[in-house]
Amino acid sequence: MVFKYECCMNCAPTVKAALQRACPGARIDELSRGSKVTLDLSIGNPARAPKGSLVDMAFNALKKSAxxxxxxxxxxxxxxxCSKC
Incomplete structure (x- = not known):
């Protein structure tokens, strides 16, 4: 399962850098469609991850650094x- 994060072209570089800081070593794929960018991060789905799991901790770190x-x-x-887009 992949965590998908959608944002606009303007904030995509900043968001991608924050994702890389929050989840070092995770693969991030970028797909551009018009003015939107979808970043696929191979950490798993945080909504289905158990509390305290590695995926949950990575998502919490991401929320703090996004x-x-x-x-x-x-x-x-x-x-x-992204809540701004």
């Missing part, structure tokens, strides 16, 4: 977005 808030679009499917 430049904008994180909003769930379809959390059960691992799809989240």
């Amino acid at each position: 430049p904008h808030g994180i909003v769930g679009i379809r959390p059960r499917d691992g799809l989240f977005k």
